[in-house]
Amino acid sequence: MSETDTVASKGxxxxxxxxxxxxxxxxxxxxxxxxxxxxDAYVCHVAFADERGVHCIPTACWREGDHLYxxxxxxSRMLKLAAEGAQxxxxxxxxxxxxxxxxxxxxxxxxxxxxxxxAFEVVPAEQKAAALDAFLNHIARGRVNEVRRGDxxxxxxxxxxxxxxxxxxxxxxxxxxxxxxxxLALPVWAGVLxxxxxxxxxxxxxxxAGECPDDAPDYVKAWAQRAALTSR
Amino acid sequence: MSETDTVASKGxxxxxxxxxxxxxxxxxxxxxxxxxxxxDAYVCHVAFADERGVHCIPTACWREGDHLYxxxxxxSRMLKLAAEGAQxxxxxxxxxxxxxxxxxxxxxxxxxxxxxxxAFEVVPAEQKAAALDAFLNHIARGRVNEVRRGDxxxxxxxxxxxxxxxxxxxxxxxxxxxxxxxxLALPVWAGVLxxxxxxxxxxxxxxxAGECPDDAPDYVKAWAQRAALTSR
Numbered sequence: 001m002s003e004t005d006t007v008a009s010k011g012x013x014x015x016x017x018x019x020x021x022x023x024x025x026x027x028x029x030x031x032x033x034x035x036x037x038x039x040d041a042y043v044c045h046v047a048f049a050d051e052r053g054v055h056c057i058p059t060a061c062w063r064e065g066d067h068l069y070x071x072x073x074x075x076s077r078m079l080k081l082a083a084e085g086a087q088x089x090x091x092x093x094x095x096x097x098x099x100x101x102x103x104x105x106x107x108x109x110x111x112x113x114x115x116x117x118x119a120f121e122v123v124p125a126e127q128k129a130a131a132l133d134a135f136l137n138h139i140a141r142g143r144v145n146e147v148r149r150g151d152x153x154x155x156x157x158x159x160x161x162x163x164x165x166x167x168x169x170x171x172x173x174x175x176x177x178x179x180x181x182x183x184l185a186l187p188v189w190a191g192v193l194x195x196x197x198x199x200x201x202x203x204x205x206x207x208x209a210g211e212c213p214d215d216a217p218d219y220v221k222a223w224a225q226r227a228a229l230t231s232r
Numbered sequence: 233m234s235e236t237d238t239v240a241s242k243g244x245x246x247x248x249x250x251x252x253x254x255x256x257x258x259x260x261x262x263x264x265x266x267x268x269x270x271x272d273a274y275v276c277h278v279a280f281a282d283e284r285g286v287h288c289i290p291t292a293c294w295r296e297g298d299h300l301y302x303x304x305x306x307x308s309r310m311l312k313l314a315a316e317g318a319q320x321x322x323x324x325x326x327x328x329x330x331x332x333x334x335x336x337x338x339x340x341x342x343x344x345x346x347x348x349x350x351a352f353e354v355v356p357a358e359q360k361a362a363a364l365d366a367f368l369n370h371i372a373r374g375r376v377n378e379v380r381r382g383d384x385x386x387x388x389x390x391x392x393x394x395x396x397x398x399x400x401x402x403x404x405x406x407x408x409x410x411x412x413x414x415x416l417a418l419p420v421w422a423g424v425l426x427x428x429x430x431x432x433x434x435x436x437x438x439x440x441a442g443e444c445p446d447d448a449p450d451y452v453k454a455w456a457q458r459a460a461l462t463s464r
Binding site: 060150 | 248249253254274275277278279280281284285286287288289290292304305307308309319320321322323325327329330332333334335336337339341343345347349364368371372375376378379380381382383386390408409415418420421422423424425426427428429430431432433434435436437448449452455
């Protein structure tokens with residue numbers, strides 16, 4: 001993880017603190033890139049500060065339009081603080097591989113990450129049901145038409161927040177190692193050990209008479225098919 | 233993600249801010265649990281604050297003994313601040329699956345997470361080489377004996393920091409959905425869609441005469457074998 005700043009990044013930083021300085025050639029300020037990284041994520045890390053220090057909390061997330069959404073119980077301290085307008089930094093990261101160079105120094109990782117600065121806003125009561133539908137569709141498309149949707153009490157107990165995406169930056173590394181010229185002839189295996197968050201076979205709850213339908217919905221079948229595939 | 237606080241957690245919190253209050257039954261303060269979660273990780277998220285706000289930066293990590301290590305260029309702002317003793321919160325999270333309940337409200341995720349509070353300390357110059365060897369062994373066991381190790385300049389350009397693990401907490405969710413009694417008879421598929429960070433086939437850099445050995449090292453062969461397995 002040692003390349004120096006060289007080439008221009010894609011787009012322009014929306015603020016001083018989103019301008020990538022280390023390895024600036026990996027920075028990308030385009031909306032399409034940001035959306036693709038967020039849409040690939042189930043989870044983000046939310047950093048914020050209170051009187052006890054800085055905290056970094058992983059939580060489920062989904063994007064709709066120009067906002068990233070999170071949710072949870074009204075009792076969550078993080079959500080309470082965020083709802084009060086605390087400045088946050090939210091990060092999503094996909095680890096795509098370990099990059100093995102001939103020299104120890106040039107080892108690296110391939111990844112796609114996004115960082116968003118700002119303050120969350122509270123999703124108003126009348127928009128909560130639709131927001132949670134979008135979340136469920138992010139988890140499993142179409143499932144919103146099958147489950148029992150949230151009742152009045154459940155919706156009332158849930159806080160939903162959204163963060164505008166206008167102060168954000170993506171950072172991406174792809175490809176093999178960049179070894180020093182002098183090291184290229186070394187007899188050392190060099191390349192990438194790729195990683196991906198992959199589906200494993202669905203685990204249905206123990207089927208009891210009348211409890212669970214025999215036919216799994218399409219998104220479960222699709223999950224099982226993806227899980228059954230040998231590595232891509 | 234709606235269970236209420238009930239059962240006792242494992243162990244006792246080392247500090248007020250590590251005491252899990254939401255879903256306290258998922259908390260685990262045992263060292264062995266913490267080590268297992270950290271040792272399974274290639275990357276952590278480091279949260280810290282400076283005059284421009286709170287930041288959340290993903291970075292490579294490895295554990296040795298009672299410390300979590302990170303490293304990078306001397307020029308990194310995060311490392312500079314952390315080296316100065318900035319209070320940090322470091323989080324590791326493994327997403328293990330999507331939990332599909334009969335009701336929208338009881339959808340959840342399975343995960344193993346660890347959160348560590350504290351201040352990093354600088355690894356002294358004479359310990360840097362050994363620390364980086366440990367990192368390389370975490371990435372690929374034995375590789376440290378094959379690569380060109382860091383020379384004096386490379387080591388001097390690298391900052392290595394370690395965070396004591398004494399103010400930490402793990403949080404784990406496993407198993408299927410916990411639906412309301414009244415929903416159990418609903419004809420809705422319920423269960424877990426498991427996820428795992430899995431190896432894909434190694435991608436060797438284009439082999440040129442004399443550049444790369446024909447025989448891959450054991451850890452690359454092992455990676456290829458794991459990648460070739462159908463989902464476990």
